Amino acid sequence: MATTSVVHHQMLIGGEHVDADESYEIIHPATEELVCTAAKGTVEHADRAVEAARRSFASGAWSKKEPEERAAVLRAIAHRLGEEMEELIELEISANGATVRQATGFLVGLAAPHMLHFAEQAATYPFQQAVPTANYPTASLNRVIREPLGVCAAIVPWNFPLLLGLWKIGPALAAGNSIVVKVDEKTPRSLLRLGEIALECGVPAGVLNVITGDGPEVGARLASHPDVDKVAFTGSTQVGREIMRLASGTVKKVSLELGGKAPVILLDDADLDVAVDGILFGCMLFSGQICESGTRLLVPDHLHDEVVARLVARASTIKVGDPSDFDTDLGPVVSARQRDRVLQFIEGAKQDGVTVALGGGVPQGPEFEKGFFLEPTILTDVRNDMEIACEETFGPVLCVIRYSSVAEAVQIANDTQYGLTAGVWSTDLARAQEVGEQLRAGTVWVNTWHAIDPALPFGGYKQSGVGRELGGGALDEYTEAKHLHVDLTRKLEDYPFDAVVSTPPSA
Ligand code: NAI
Numbered sequence: 001m002a003t004t005s006v007v008h009h010q011m012l013i014g015g016e017h018v019d020a021d022e023s024y025e026i027i028h029p030a031t032e033e034l035v036c037t038a039a040k041g042t043v044e045h046a047d048r049a050v051e052a053a054r055r056s057f058a059s060g061a062w063s064k065k066e067p068e069e070r071a072a073v074l075r076a077i078a079h080r081l082g083e084e085m086e087e088l089i090e091l092e093i094s095a096n097g098a099t100v101r102q103a104t105g106f107l108v109g110l111a112a113p114h115m116l117h118f119a120e121q122a123a124t125y126p127f128q129q130a131v132p133t134a135n136y137p138t139a140s141l142n143r144v145i146r147e148p149l150g151v152c153a154a155i156v157p158w159n160f161p162l163l164l165g166l167w168k169i170g171p172a173l174a175a176g177n178s179i180v181v182k183v184d185e186k187t188p189r190s191l192l193r194l195g196e197i198a199l200e201c202g203v204p205a206g207v208l209n210v211i212t213g214d215g216p217e218v219g220a221r222l223a224s225h226p227d228v229d230k231v232a233f234t235g236s237t238q239v240g241r242e243i244m245r246l247a248s249g250t251v252k253k254v255s256l257e258l259g260g261k262a263p264v265i266l267l268d269d270a271d272l273d274v275a276v277d278g279i280l281f282g283c284m285l286f287s288g289q290i291c292e293s294g295t296r297l298l299v300p301d302h303l304h305d306e307v308v309a310r311l312v313a314r315a316s317t318i319k320v321g322d323p324s325d326f327d328t329d330l331g332p333v334v335s336a337r338q339r340d341r342v343l344q345f346i347e348g349a350k351q352d353g354v355t356v357a358l359g360g361g362v363p364q365g366p367e368f369e370k371g372f373f374l375e376p377t378i379l380t381d382v383r384n385d386m387e388i389a390c391e392e393t394f395g396p397v398l399c400v401i402r403y404s405s406v407a408e409a410v411q412i413a414n415d416t417q418y419g420l421t422a423g424v425w426s427t428d429l430a431r432a433q434e435v436g437e438q439l440r441a442g443t444v445w446v447n448t449w450h451a452i453d454p455a456l457p458f459g460g461y462k463q464s465g466v467g468r469e470l471g472g473g474a475l476d477e478y479t480e481a482k483h484l485h486v487d488l489t490r491k492l493e494d495y496p497f498d499a500v501v502s503t504p505p506s507a
């Protein structure tokens with residue numbers, strides 16, 4: 001039961017705080033205590049937010065600003081994200097259970113630099129270009145104008161609400177769009193704060209709206225809304241398929257960043273001291289609740305027993321516990337539902353014949369009586385066609401699979417519906433890259449993991465998604481390209497931009 005002292009979060013629509021008739025209780029994943037309540041948005045709120053976004057877009061107050069002015073506002077937001085990092089960490093981790101160390105280095109710590117990247121993109125993106133071509137029979141001017149799409153919708157999950165929200169909000173705003181963000185019901189806090197910060201920094205009312213609500217109602221409404229031009233989603237592949245279907249009614253642009261089951265190929269020349277640490281970091285960070293986690297470890301037959309022994313020894317020292325303690329390695333998973341889902345996957349794997357080399361359950365002890373904790377788990381005798389090797393587990397579970405030749409390792413690595421990330425561990429960097437080139441994934445890491453940078457594209461092959469976030473092309477996904485062709489046969493002498501005027505080869 002909510003008491004009067006519990007904070008209540010409202011939505012942000014058209015620059016105003018808006019409440020709903022019903023509310024969510026937000027439960028701390030480590031203590032199971034009530035943290036706060038939040039408005040439970042409805043389809044009507046989604047419609048109001050889309051209206052506010054459309055009105056703000058049509059007003060030109062943001063969409064028609066000079067890119068450099070938008071960049072200045074986005075820089076101010078980035079600055080505030082840095083200044084308010086401590087508060088944002090608290091808002092983020094009290095809802096999703098990430099450790100304070102992970103939030104500092106990753107979930108919240110990356111928010112300011114990533115926002116700064118989008119600010120710089122706003123300042124430097126080629127919104128206007130003139131392209132020379134020799135292919136027209138007459139002299140002509142050929143302009144390519146990149147215009148904002150209009151109203152975008154973002155549907156964001158609970159694991160990295162702030163960062164994954166920013167990956168959509170940043171390029172959308174940089175390009176001049178208005179946007180409606182639907183946060184996950186469990187984790188609205190950090191993005192609602194971002195919405196307030198944006199207003200305070202000069203983003204006009206209605207340009208960035210943040211709403212709550214259940215996915216199948218409010219999320220689905222945004223994905224099918226006739227006045228939404230694009231939907232960007234991060235979450236499960238199952239819901240991604242549904243969003244694509246809903247968006248097809250009005251042929252919306254979609255970008256989807258979906259599940260993964262990343263292969264990690266340990267080559268026989270890897271430095272095991274380094275690789276064992278890196279493999280566990282790649283799999284166990286945030287209890288494996290990251291779409292890009294490295295969860296299928298492919299090990300050469302003759303090294304199998306030694307590698308497993310080293311992994312078990314090292315993983316046994318992982319400190320599970322209170323996420324607010326900077327020394328904790330592994331906090332809880334996000335919810336009782338997520339914990340039970342992971343335990344069910346492990347149970348299924350046992351029935352399929354895997355060996356539990358470490359963990360496999362809930363840690364014991366008085367400190368774990370409350371909270372949704374799971375043990376670091378290492379499974380061996382895994383075959384690539386078992387459910388545990390095919391489905392995204394989203395828990396601290398590493399599957400070890402044997403291989404006898406590198407060709408076989410590559411074949412197993414690519415034998416998956418997913419293709420978000422992959423990795424190779426080797427001391428021979430030429431050989432590692434040669435293997436990496438054969439992996440069907442949007443990001444391939446050699447001798448590291450989680451190395452995400454806003455300057456480089458991120459997204460999935462196959463059923464891991466559609467489109468790319470981050471990277472030089474991030475704004476391409478939030479703009480339409482218009483080719484404006486002017487025939488200059490009669491007017492060539494009047495035209496000032498002679499440097500880019502195209503003339504036929506014979507002229
Ligand atoms: P989900 O995919 O159901 O939820 C992600 C977002 O989509 C949330 O904001 C949710 O409200 C919304 N949503 C749900 N159903 C929707 C619908 N029909 N239409 C529109 N929006 C909808 O993920 P969930 O249930 O939280 O987790 C289940 C599994 O999904 C996890 O165990 C994990 O395997 C995967 N997942 C993957 C993520 C990633 O980063 N790729 C993030 C979150 C979950």
Ligand code: MG
Pocket residue numbers: 236239
């Ligand atoms: Mg779901």
